Amino acid sequence: MLEQPDAASLLRVAAQSLEADIVPQLTGKAAYDARITARLIAIVAREIEDAGRSDQVAIEGMRKVLGRDDGDLPSLTRDLAERLRAEELSPAVPQVAQLLWSMTMAKLAIDQPSFPRYRQLRDER
Amino acid sequence: MQANVSDRNVADDVHGLADRPDGQTLLLSDDLAGRALGGAVTSVRRLTGGASQESWYIQVDAADAFVLRRTPPGDVMDRGGGIAMQTEAAVIRAVGDHGVPVPEVVHVLEPSDELGCGFIMRHVGGEALGHRIVRADSFADVRPRLAAQCGDILARLHAVPLDILPPLPRRGPAEAVAELHAQLRASGEARPVFEAALAWLHTHCPDRTPLGVVHGDFRNGNLLVDKNGVAAVLDWEGCHIGDPAADLGWLCMPIWRFGRLDLPVGGFGRRADLLAAYAARRSLVDAARLRFWEIHGMLRWGLTCMAMTAAFLAGDRSIERAAVGRRTSEAELELLFALTGGAD
Numbered sequence: 001m002l003e004q005p006d007a008a009s010l011l012r013v014a015a016q017s018l019e020a021d022i023v024p025q026l027t028g029k030a031a032y033d034a035r036i037t038a039r040l041i042a043i044v045a046r047e048i049e050d051a052g053r054s055d056q057v058a059i060e061g062m063r064k065v066l067g068r069d070d071g072d073l074p075s076l077t078r079d080l081a082e083r084l085r086a087e088e089l090s091p092a093v094p095q096v097a098q099l100l101w102s103m104t105m106a107k108l109a110i111d112q113p114s115f116p117r118y119r120q121l122r123d124e125r
Numbered sequence: 126m127q128a129n130v131s132d133r134n135v136a137d138d139v140h141g142l143a144d145r146p147d148g149q150t151l152l153l154s155d156d157l158a159g160r161a162l163g164g165a166v167t168s169v170r171r172l173t174g175g176a177s178q179e180s181w182y183i184q185v186d187a188a189d190a191f192v193l194r195r196t197p198p199g200d201v202m203d204r205g206g207g208i209a210m211q212t213e214a215a216v217i218r219a220v221g222d223h224g225v226p227v228p229e230v231v232h233v234l235e236p237s238d239e240l241g242c243g244f245i246m247r248h249v250g251g252e253a254l255g256h257r258i259v260r261a262d263s264f265a266d267v268r269p270r271l272a273a274q275c276g277d278i279l280a281r282l283h284a285v286p287l288d289i290l291p292p293l294p295r296r297g298p299a300e301a302v303a304e305l306h307a308q309l310r311a312s313g314e315a316r317p318v319f320e321a322a323l324a325w326l327h328t329h330c331p332d333r334t335p336l337g338v339v340h341g342d343f344r345n346g347n348l349l350v351d352k353n354g355v356a357a358v359l360d361w362e363g364c365h366i367g368d369p370a371a372d373l374g375w376l377c378m379p380i381w382r383f384g385r386l387d388l389p390v391g392g393f394g395r396r397a398d399l400l401a402a403y404a405a406r407r408s409l410v411d412a413a414r415l416r417f418w419e420i421h422g423m424l425r426w427g428l429t430c431m432a433m434t435a436a437f438l439a440g441d442r443s444i445e446r447a448a449v450g451r452r453t454s455e456a457e458l459e460l461l462f463a464l465t466g467g468a469d
Contacts, residue, residue, distance in 0.1 A: 033444060036444045036445060036448045037444055039448060040444060040447060040448060040451075043451060074315065077315040077317065078315040080315075080317045081315040081316055081317045081319075081320045082315075082320075084317050084320040084321045084324060085320040085323070085324065087324050090321065090324070091321050091461065091464050091465055097461075097465050100317060100318055100321070100461055101461060101465075103317075104318060104454065104457045104458050104461050105458070107454035107457070107458075108454055108455065108458055111451045111452065111454045111455070112451075112452065112454070112455060115455050115458070116379075116382070116384050116386050117379060117386065117455070117458055117459055117462060118455075118458060120386060121458075121462070
């Protein structure tokens with residue numbers, strides 16, 4: 001058992017420190033790179049906090065829509081992609097749209113929760 | 126054919142003028158400066174930008190300013206499928222003669238200049254950073270006029286006769302969809318939302334559209350804006366012959382609204398103003414065709430982001446590529462929004 005603060009907390013404070021304390025002291029490319037670095041660190045913090053939950057939800061959701069009781073994330077995703085490509089499934093079907101929304105919103109929650117469209121839709125949905 | 130993946134196009138925050146810390150300098154001969162720029166070089170500064178394409182700010186007689194864009198001698202040019210620099214220079218000159226605001230190209234580099242491939246333009250003052258154009262108080266008066274100006278500019282561009290232009294790639298709607306189809310297949314990635322978008326594009330591809338010269342990357346981020354409005358349209362390397370509505374669709378994409386989702390045209394204006402100005406000089410564009418190009422543009426953007434991840438994983442481990450790769454999900458969200466009837 002490791003010490004506290006835990007991994008996600010360390011990353012969050014590292015990202016905040018970069019953004020609030022270090023970036024203001026930099027200019028030009030260094031500031032630009034540091035800002036991106038802070039963003040990447042924050043993504044990892046959110047990924048750790050997610051702890052595989054969104055993958056699990058995606059797996060369950062895809063199995064239901066695809067009518068399968070097995071399959072890991074890559075094989076289910078491939079199956080779903082293939083059926084959408086072949087137009088056997090379509091986002092015009094509410095169940096399919098709901099699955100794609102759920103998977104995509106979960107990605108944005110980790111990748112970029114401040115993305116304008118994500119914020120707009122999260123408040124509405 | 127690859128999507129246009131120049132670093133300037135994919136960077137989230139495009140950084141402006143800055144000094145290069147490595148002390149690199151440009152060897153521009155006095156003879157060339159005298160002939161092409163009308164004086165003696167008094168200062169030279171590298172502008173930040175993409176890896177293989179350089180931009181240099183050149184001051185002459187401590188007064189006139191120029192910008193050199195080039196691929197250095199000996200470097201392999203990677204324009205991501207865009208047109209050659211000499212072609213770009215010829216396009217800029219040709220459209221400039223037809224009322225499109227562009228920088229003045231004063232010299233196209235020749236082998237004897239020993240500066241590589243490229244061209245020198247007279248520097249145009251103004252702001253190119255999209256988020257500043259959208260947010261700065263200094264542009265509060267001009268912002269409401271920008272959408273109409275863009276409509277007028279695009280109408281002038283799309284009217285440029287093809288016979289005065291250098292040979293350009295031809296890419297109508299069907300070719301544009303085929304290009305994205307090929308990119309997605311070649312990637313080998315399982316992308317449910319992208320597949321749904323591609324299927325939609327195949328179904329809704331317009332079959333006969335007018336052909337005209339298309340800028341190919343006309344957006345907030347490639348416009349130089351001053352207190353009067355659009356002073357110059359930049360970055361013509363994506364220029365091709367295609368459906369002119371592609372330029373209108375690209376301009377209205379949510380990803381270059383810099384937080385202002387409620388102002389679809391570049392985060393500064395309304396579609397009605399853009400299209401009315403375009404119609405006044407040229408023609409009406411139907412909503413379905415526009416929607417096709419917006420969805421095409423969003424998929425094109427998503428595939429560009431996805432290509433950044435592939436480049437990173439293949440060994441180009443820059444934080445910029447990593448960060449942009451993670452933004453692929455943003456394109457998926459915008460596509461899902463558009464495909465399920467979302468509109469703004």
